[in-house]
Amino acid sequence: MFQGNGNAEVAGMTDYPSRAAHAETVAPLPATERGWAWWLGTVITIAVLMASVWQISQVDFRAVMAMVPVSPMFWLVFALGYLAGPIGDHIIFRRLWQIPIDGFVALLRKLIGNELITGYIGELYFYTWARQRTGMVSAPFGAIKDVAILSAVAANVVTLVLLAIAYPLLGTLKLGLEGSALVASGGIIVAMSSAILLLRKKLFSLPSADLAFVGWVQGLRVVMSLLLTGLAWHLALPDVAVQWWLLLAATRMLLSRLPFLPNKDVVFAALAVFMIGQDAQVGALMAMMASLLLATHLGLGLALVGGEALGWRKK
Structure with missing residues (x-):
């Protein structure tokens, strides 16, 4: 999935803002414009929502909480x-881009996307998030x-x-x-x-x-x-x-x-x-931890998708 893109992108990814002037320039997206990055991020968000809904039926939340x-x-x-x-x-990314606090939410979405859908889909989502903030980072x-x-x-x-x-x-x-x-x-x-x-x-x-x-x-x-x-x-x-x-x-x-x-x-x-x-106890523990991780992915994923959906209405 990843291929080198040359050194033209280096500046905008490292010492912001001193090196940003030498980076490959990407035109900022106006807040009202729904460009390709917005649409791609939206598709990934909807995919996370669908994966969450599909997997909810696989989790017995009462059994998980009883074991925790x-x-x-x-x-x-x-x-x-x-x-x-x-x-x-x-x-x-705080060092590379001076990433703001809301970037942590985007990184949570990256984690959940990788876990619920497939590896590196989270990186693709994070790229669309950063691409829409070209005032913060270029390329x-x-x-x-x-x-x-x-x-x-x-x-x-x-x-x-x-x-x-x-x-x-x-x-x-x-x-x-x-x-x-x-x-x-x-x-x-x-x-x-x-x-x-x-x-x-x-x-x-x-x-x-x-x-x-x-x-x-x-x-x-x-x-x-x-x-x-x-x-x-x-x-x-x-x-x-x-x-x-x-x-x-x-x-x-x-x-x-x-x-x-x-x-x-x-x-x-x-x-x-x-x-x-301790066969029974170890098996129950591993099952509990796996279910707890899945439940955490689902809960956070649904909450973050809901928050992003509110943002769509404002746009």
Whole structure:
């Protein structure tokens, strides 16, 4: 989906407003004009609404709420884990574009679009949002592309570290994991990340200092998400030591990014039971967390779509 667009876009995506004068100029859209970016953003918003309505029937909200811990600490950790991505993106785009506070709402829509519809549809929505605000930033495509690529690279780097740590465990447990599959998966991750680094001058649009900043923020986001996921599981099942949950959270991320491993969910469930030893409780916890995440996506998605619909009336 992402292709380099040259260095002509760099200025408007980095040091606003000092570099903006050198960026590729995109004519601002008047508030009353419904241009292509407005229509594309509207189509994505409607798609999120339809996906939300379609998936609501799959969630038993009473059952989910009955399983969720009442501890305020659980809800705080869950909220921080859920918002880790948008918070990291807002920090990044605050530096690149001086993004306003309402940009955080757009980043929430980006997250929900990716989760409810398909990966990178959220980036497309965020592009339309930024494209309509050319007074704030010109030619936003390059920055969004770079941030998305570096997000994947950061996750790959963390995954490789986890693979090196977990290889003795995953290779010896009889869970259908073959050593050759692990090595091949790790090799694919290394090859992809190496190719990105080798082609960075053609792939990336942002200056080196901005790329380094984005990379550090994305890496910190990945690590914090792992820690918060493990802590949330621990708060839900406090009888299990937190270090086991942190190890499981790392293992889940590791398995999710290895391309040659079949039945990843089955393997993760087997690992969870093997390590924790509480089959029924672990299974119920994973089902509860998955349903709670889906319910959060749906609730926020409907609320944000409703807010945007009010904006349509004003236009």
